Amino acid sequence: MEMSSLESRCQPSVDMSSDVTQLKMTDRYNIHSQLEHLQSKYIGTGHADTSKWEWLVNQHRDSYCSYMGHFDLLNYFAVAENESKARVRFNLMEKMLQPCGPPADKPEDA
Numbered sequence: 001m002e003m004s005s006l007e008s009r010c011q012p013s014v015d016m017s018s019d020v021t022q023l024k025m026t027d028r029y030n031i032h033s034q035l036e037h038l039q040s041k042y043i044g045t046g047h048a049d050t051s052k053w054e055w056l057v058n059q060h061r062d063s064y065c066s067y068m069g070h071f072d073l074l075n076y077f078a079v080a081e082n083e084s085k086a087r088v089r090f091n092l093m094e095k096m097l098q099p100c101g102p103p104a105d106k107p108e109d110a
Contacts, residue, residue, distance in 0.1 A: 046058070061096050
């Protein structure tokens with residue numbers, strides 16, 4: 001049975017399954033090393049041992065910083081709370097100290 005010219009062009013002539021597997025492992029290593037670099041450079045990206053509390057603290061602090069950096073949003077908060085912009089900024093700065101309360105006690109490993 002003869003193959004058409006299109007079918008013959010679509011058939012791989014060399015088994016490259018091992019090269020494809022190697023390429024995927026290399027890509028996985030590169031992605032993993034890039035992720036580790038980002039996690040060491042930026043605190044908010046987290047890591048494998050990041051707890052829920054640490055992640056929430058980072059989210060809240062990022063939100064408060066964004067609110068202070070966008071002056072229109074800060075003006076909106078000031079009008080909504082009937083406070084001055086400086087007072088709203090001060091309140092946001094105070095909330096950044098412990099936005100989610102004190103950290104939970106870690107269980108002791110025995």
